Amino acid sequence: MHPATMAITDNFIAIGTQLKIEKPTKGCVVTSCDSIDGPIVKLFNGSVKKLRTKEEARRLYADTEEIIYLGDILLPFSDIVNRNANFMKPGYVEEWWKLNLRQKDAELEKNIDYLNVSFEQAIDLSRKFDIPLHPTHIFYWTQISREEFSGLIRWLKNARISGGKIIFLYNKTEQEKFRIGKRALELLGIEHEVTIENVVLNENNSKALLVNLGIDEQILDKDGFLNEEILKIEDKIIKSELSEELKADNLKEGEKILFIINKLSAIVIKDKAGEFIGARMGRPEKAKLRKLDGSPNILFPVGKEGGRLRSVQAACEGGNVRSAFPLYYCEECKKETIYPVCENCNKECKKLFYCGECNKLSPEVCKEHKRVQTYNTRDLDIKHYFDKAVEKLKFQKSDVPPLIKGVRGTSSAEHNMEHLCKGILRARYNLQVNKDGTIRFDATELPIVSFKPKEIFVSIEKLKEIGYDKDIFGNELIDDNQILELMPHDIILPCSPESTDERADDVFVNVCNFIDSLLVNFYNLEPIYNVKKREDLVGQIGVCMAPHNCAGVICRFIGFSNTLGLFASPYMHAAIRRDCDGDEAAIMLLGDVLLNFSRKFLPGHRGGTQDAPLVLNAKIDAGEVDDQILDFELVREYPIELYHLAEQKKHSSELKIPNVKSFLKEGKNPFVGIGYTHDTDNFNDGVLCSSYKLLETMQDKVNHQMALVEKIRAADTSDTAKLILDKHFLKDLKGNLRKFSMQGFRCVACNEIMRRPPLTGVCQKCGGKIIFTVNEGGIKKYLEPALGLAERYNLSVYMKQNLQIVKENIESIFGKETEKQEALGKWF
Numbered sequence: 019m020h021p022a023t024m025a026i027t028d029n030f031i032a033i034g035t036q037l038k039i040e041k042p043t044k045g046c047v048v049t050s051c052d053s054i055d056g057p058i059v060k061l062f063n064g065s066v067k068k069l070r071t072k073e074e075a076r077r078l079y080a081d082t083e084e085i086i087y088l089g090d091i092l093l094p095f096s097d098i099v100n101r102n103a104n105f106m107k108p109g110y111v112e113e114w115w116k117l118n119l120r121q122k123d124a125e126l127e128k129n130i131d132y133l134n135v136s137f138e139q140a141i142d143l144s145r146k147f148d149i150p151l152h153p154t155h156i157f158y159w160t161q162i163s164r165e166e167f168s169g170l171i172r173w174l175k176n177a178r179i180s181g182g183k184i185i186f187l188y189n190k191t192e193q194e195k196f197r198i199g200k201r202a203l204e205l206l207g208i209e210h211e212v213t214i215e216n217v218v219l220n221e222n223n224s225k226a227l228l229v230n231l232g233i234d235e236q237i238l239d240k241d242g243f244l245n246e247e248i249l250k251i252e253d254k255i256i257k258s259e260l261s262e263e264l265k266a267d268n269l270k271e272g273e274k275i276l277f278i279i280n281k282l283s284a285i286v287i288k289d290k291a292g293e294f295i296g297a298r299m300g301r302p303e304k305a306k307l308r309k310l311d312g313s314p315n316i317l318f319p320v321g322k323e324g325g326r327l328r329s330v331q332a333a334c335e336g337g338n339v340r341s342a343f344p345l346y347y348c349e350e351c352k353k354e355t356i357y358p359v360c361e362n363c364n365k366e367c368k369k370l371f372y373c374g375e376c377n378k379l380s381p382e383v384c385k386e387h388k389r390v391q392t393y394n395t396r397d398l399d400i401k402h403y404f405d406k407a408v409e410k411l412k413f414q415k416s417d418v419p420p421l422i423k424g425v426r427g428t429s430s431a432e433h434n435m436e437h438l439c440k441g442i443l444r445a446r447y448n449l450q451v452n453k454d455g456t457i458r459f460d461a462t463e464l465p466i467v468s469f470k471p472k473e474i475f476v477s478i479e480k481l482k483e484i485g486y487d488k489d490i491f492g493n494e495l496i497d498d499n500q501i502l503e504l505m506p507h508d509i510i511l512p513c514s515p516e517s518t519d520e521r522a523d524d525v526f527v528n529v530c531n532f533i534d535s536l537l538v539n540f541y542n543l544e545p546i547y548n549v550k551k552r553e554d555l556v557g558q559i560g561v562c563m564a565p566h567n568c569a570g571v572i573c574r575f576i577g578f579s580n581t582l583g584l585f586a587s588p589y590m591h592a593a594i595r596r597d598c599d600g601d602e603a604a605i606m607l608l609g610d611v612l613l614n615f616s617r618k619f620l621p622g623h624r625g626g627t628q629d630a631p632l633v634l635n636a637k638i639d640a641g642e643v644d645d646q647i648l649d650f651e652l653v654r655e656y657p658i659e660l661y662h663l664a665e666q667k668k669h670s671s672e673l674k675i676p677n678v679k680s681f682l683k684e685g686k687n688p689f690v691g692i693g694y695t696h697d698t699d700n701f702n703d704g705v706l707c708s709s710y711k712l713l714e715t716m717q718d719k720v721n722h723q724m725a726l727v728e729k730i731r732a733a734d735t736s737d738t739a740k741l742i743l744d745k746h747f748l749k750d751l752k753g754n755l756r757k758f759s760m761q762g763f764r765c766v767a768c769n770e771i772m773r774r775p776p777l778t779g780v781c782q783k784c785g786g787k788i789i790f791t792v793n794e795g796g797i798k799k800y801l802e803p804a805l806g807l808a809e810r811y812n813l814s815v816y817m818k819q820n821l822q823i824v825k826e827n828i829e830s831i832f833g834k835e836t837e838k839q840e841a842l843g844k845w846f
Contacts, residue, residue: 025075034303034583036600050704064212109292160272169198232282306519316441431622474577570631
């Protein structure tokens, strides 16, 4: 998608945002491409502009009355093949035109910048080689009606030429008279400027419009009126409409207009519009540190004694913690402990067994009952273990973080937990632990096959060190703008400057420092990372893994993007069993996985081993990953046959293009020479963080969303409002109201949860204040936005009555809102 398209959506669509699309797949994720067409908008002053940059789109959004066209969307051929779908009809694009020219003169085509062809050059080439006019100089003829076409012709008859430009009359008296012609000009996507009394086309658009209509562009060299020229083409229009060919083809109204245009013009004019695809925003982009409930730094139970924050220090102040702990015995110290290595003498301890029937501990399994466990629930002197951890790390009191957060309790089969030293060190580096002992960074998956050094903020010297010494054309790497092919195990970390969460570079610098501190202070070993700045992360080894999976894939960090998404090879995404339709993956540091992961930390219930790196894949095999990759095309451009078949909406199986499957069958290396079909200057150029994430309240989100929908010509405003209410607000309002009637109660002091409040009105355990677990604000937050939508967009009576019933139910519980006294001046 073009960066300007993202910006003109009020920044709702960003790089990494999921889109739910009508076809060919159920969903996709947005990336940036500035070599496709951007949006065309109508400003409040009536002018129409084609937006070419993100900055221009942002600047003009407030002045935009209507988004006439959102721009192009670029989809891969492999998605259509994989879904066994028919082609969608494409608009006539520059890549297609280039192939038309190549068929006529291959040598000339090599020397032409097909994305930047002047009008004069385009006309000369079309006349010389009998090829269609370049897409830059054609318009959306299939998008106007016969009435609008007639209105445009009538307006042109009254237009004049001045200084090589077409000047349309548009004073106050003429505006209503030529209203239909003006609308045709807008829908055709022709840029024009509205002045006080005129509508002005620039020289290029003036020439292009005349040539499209079959009028010699050289008449612009002399000032005058267009009346005579328009009278000539009116006769041709009438003849075209009466032709048997037009009647026999059974064309739609817009297609008839294009047919007439081709009868008028001496040059072939192709359909610029093609087929349109509906889309809506799914989940926003994501790149953040994963945190369990309570954001624990360590898998160590602090029970209720840890308080609301689950604080290890708070539990220490209480003295003992009651929870399930493992059983070990140190023969050297002659005492029980919770660690497999004694915290006092550092000697290995023996495991003890607890028999619930006998209620006793033993170094052997109970011979009588044989139903034993390696843990029991007891009171633990947590302060002793905490002090020993600080002592082992050789920390002063000032070195200990003020808040170290544990978990309420462990859920693993044997209730194993981490050593407190790890929690102290994680808290020191502001890191949180996952359920398996690792530190995870989650990010939206973004596929990429090539990159430029300038895009990943890494020096050429560093890239050469890690094996990137030649570009995709085999040239020595010497410049920031050269294109390099991404190796299958390499990834680019998300480090957006606009992120509201932690950046991946900051997180992994801290993880490296945490591992080094752990090696030095806890294991008495040498550090292995020695990372001081983010550039030191380049070349480090990590692990990528998808949720609901139990296999990680080894990866290497090679750079940083400004986006909120994980850029990686399609092979990497396929290896972790994802299809990049808005899914997310986790990134871990390999040293952290090897040092801190333990299967014994995983929950003991069914499904507990999912989302855990039980095995690691060190080498991707293209034939042994998700089979969607087999359809992935390995080309540097699409053949002209694709455009011809797509124009006829044929089935995708009729075209055979080199892909991973064919490469494997022929014994070729599918990891080299992947190629790409469309270039972009910088993949970071686009909206980096969706406004959906930046707007604070739901009311703000809805207001901005509906303001955008009102601007988009393709969107049905009332239908959008209905969908928001039906699929989101009503479900949440009813669900939250139901939860309120089933909720429990919580003590603000000790966090004790109770099903019913005591008659005393205070916590029986500590005397603290008792509050609801589901509050009034959480239930009512969508009510006002929902009522506002229903009234503003005049939704159905059924929808309004449904909302009214919900409102009355809420008021029956919480009462009506008190009336607010307002200043008298408001009413004057």
